[in-house]
Amino acid sequence: MKRAACDPQPAGTAPNTYPDTPEAFQKNPYFHGQANSWPVYIPSGKSFYAERFRDKNGSTQQNSYLTFYVLDKYSPPECAKKCDAVSLCTAFNIYVERDPSLEPGPACPNPKSVANYKCALWGSDISPATATNTGQYRADFHIVIAASNGYSRASWAPPSPISGFQLAQNLSNKAITSASRSTYLGWKFIPGPYDPSLCGSYATVQTAANKQEAKNKGSKSYQPCNSFNAYYVYKNQYAQGTYCQLFNADIDGMKASGQADTTYQGDRYSVGVSYTWRADPQDDGQL
Structure with missing residues (x-):
């Protein structure tokens, strides 16, 4: 629902300044003081989160x-629990934000503030390099940030199962780059959080499309997707999205050479997490 100018906003959860x-x-x-009162490691569930930055604005x-x-309240453990409850969450940022007490508008361009955790x-x-949101203006009201702490899960949990595929290998921060052209089927980039299940869906759809095209042409074979590499891409340390590479054979990632980062047109691209999956069962591509 759209807020009308000067409508009251929720009361803040942090003290006023x-x-x-x-x-x-x-x-x-x-x-x-709140930002600096917490340890560098926040235990949560079966894992823990490690500090990436502290007390930023x-x-x-x-x-x-x-x-x-x-x-x-300012509670990194509570924020960690929120992260644990979301399947794709691997990091959290807790901070205090200066918000308007009224919806800013012509009659109330700079209302009194409230503060929220x-x-x-x-x-x-996440990293210190990602803590760049220092606020914004809404009319004449200046929203700002204080006491910003960031934490990332200390180790990546194994990805959730993907229908039709079996988790093959953890390539850490490398991606397959030396597979032969005859096995390579294509790629897809998906902005957002790391979600290899989207690569699995893309692989399944691509196999079905290749199979249907072969039938339409009267061919006796088609190109199936028998494995894929799903890895997360960072550009200049900023998270970008999931990169999917499809292959018609079961790629042995341990034998394929990989690269952790590269530079293109002055920008540095790096890999944060990378796994391969193989189709189960393997598809012989015959009609």
């Missing part, structure tokens, strides 16, 4: 955003 200015908010010693912004929550979830690793 006096004087009520963006500069005073970002210097509030209470907020900085900016929150993370990149393609792998999932969702956010408003918390009742926010927990943002991410489907990739």
Whole structure:
């Protein structure tokens, strides 16, 4: 529902700052004390999250955003629980945000502020380089960030099962680059969090399309997708999305050479996580 100008906004969950200015908010010693009161490791469930940055005046912004929550208190463990409950979440950012008490508009361009504890979830690793969202203006009201801490899961959990495919190998931060041209079927880039199941769906659809095309042409064989490599791409340390490579044979990733990063037109591209899957059963491509 669209908010009308000067409509009251939810009360904040964090203490107000006096004087009520963006500069005073970002210097509030209470907020900085909260950010610095937590250890570098946050246990949660069967794993733990490791600190990536601490007490920044900016929150993370990149393609792998999932969702956010408003918390009742500054609690990295509570934010970690939120991340645990979301299947694609691998990192979280907790911070304090200066928000307007009224919807800014012509009659109330710069209302009094409220403060909220926010927990943002991410489907990739985060780093100090990603904490670049320092706020924005809504009319004359300046939204700013303080006490921003970022944590990433210390180890990637094995990906969830993918229908029709069996998890083959963990290639760590490398991607298959030396497979022969005769086995390579194509690629697809999908912006957002790391989600190899989308590569599985793409592979299944591509096999079906190749099979139907062969039937239409009266061919006796087609090109099936018998394996794929799904890896996560970073551009200059910013999360971008999942890159899918399809192959008509079962690719042995341990024998294929890989690369961790490359530079193209001045930008550095790197791989954050990479797995291969093989079709189960293998498809002989015969009609």
